[in-house]
Amino acid sequence: MNPKRLVDAYDLVVFDLDGVIYLIDRPIPGAVETVARLGEEGRSIAYATNNASRRSAEVARLLTGMGVPATDDQVLTSAGAAAILLAERLPAGARVLVVGAPALQAEVRAVGLEPVTGADEAPVAVVQGYGPSVGWGELAEASVAIRAGALWVATNTDRTLPSPRGPLPGNGSLVAALRTALGREPDVVVGKPAPALFTAAAHRTAASRPLVVGDRLDTDIEGAVRAGMDSLLVLTGVSGPVELLGAPESRRPTYVAADLGGLFAPADALRVSVDQPDPHGWRVTDDGVGLRLDGAGTTMDALRVLCSAAWSGAPAERGVTGTSDAARAAVRELGLDSVR
Incomplete structure (x- = not known):
């Protein structure tokens, strides 16, 4: 087991459901495999959902029917x-x-x-x-x-x-x-961003180092911030790159990944902070009008570098421009080419 993986730093993973594990009644690609892998490793798992249309037992049955084993006491609902x-x-x-x-x-x-x-x-x-x-x-x-x-x-x-x-x-x-x-x-x-669901999950499992995984900045991530917990934003649900770049401090995730596979990636590669260096060949500058992305690397690394610059006070809301072929492709893929 690689101790540098993100999940290895935590003793509980608290998943949001809609937009993270499933969409209405369909599992999100990779979710079943991710939860199965965590189970095989003996990880503590909980689910916290704002959706009030199902009781905990109903949610557990829905998850189990999708191939995501869950018990009633693992599910907390608003x-x-x-x-x-x-x-x-x-x-x-x-x-x-x-x-x-x-x-x-x-x-x-x-x-x-x-x-x-x-x-x-x-x-x-x-x-x-x-x-x-x-x-x-x-x-x-x-x-x-x-x-x-x-x-x-x-x-x-x-x-x-x-x-x-x-x-x-x-x-x-x-x-x-x-x-x-x-x-x-x-x-x-009652529900997120109030921290009660997250703190209850940690209390039930006696966890001292929980990680919240969500798809919404205004509920999952803000709720984690209020609860004093680290968080991983996955881009499989509601919040996307445009919203992320403009996130206030109260809604900024600790880590960002495209999907749940990020749990098994190196933590340092997923972390977003205002003082991190430009990784893997990307460079971001502020030209007084907006952000300029240059260099080459993965699209998700580009997003994390842009977030670091935007959260440091650079004017991302004025636009993001790619100045190399790789940078222009990354900006398009992230949907940031229309931000003006």
Whole structure:
């Protein structure tokens, strides 16, 4: 075993699911093999998802059916975390208006609260999570209940949900509809970027050195930063090179890789920092207008070098230009040739 591999520096790998392990119900290429390899090596694994449409047991069965063995206690969902929070704040049997999938209703019921569907049932709280069939009627009932004084808890505020057809509206888009109608924010947002799912995963396994693997800067990576954990961004889901170059410090991953294969690559080759030298022949300069990439190397190395320059204060938002054939090809492949 090569001790310089990224995964060897950590005692727990916490995976996001949508955009990292699967897209809706299809495994992402390489995910099954990666998890199998980690299992063969005896690595501790956990899964943390903002998607509140399935309970932990359902997610574990879905993963296992895809060829990714998982147990119920390896999966942490925002639905389960939201139900626990409500149970801590409300008396047993309190009525909670549930906007979301049946899984969220089941989680609320499992902690001793009574899920309801109408504002006329006098709920003391509203919990809102993603559900593919959520419509205007449910949002209207939630609006009435919240205006009447009900606590408003959102499982997460992800604007989009990755899919094989591209990003689709996520729970954050539905939360935005209520935010517009009510003119205020939810009282509590449970899921990422709040650190609770990550810290719970580490607590369950007694891990002292966890690594978070995600595809979104605004949830997975920011959540890892808040939790004080290192993170790996993979480019198989939502966040891409353009967003990465402009990431504020609170959303910057420790490492960047094209996919989960990065877990077995040398850690130093994947690390991104503001003070790292230009690796493998790439050179980045600031010409006062934007960033200029020159030299040759891998496309992912080019991205990491550009991130280092942009995070150091160079004006990446003004554009990235390749000045050699290899550099122009890398800029095109990264989708940065249209950044102006």
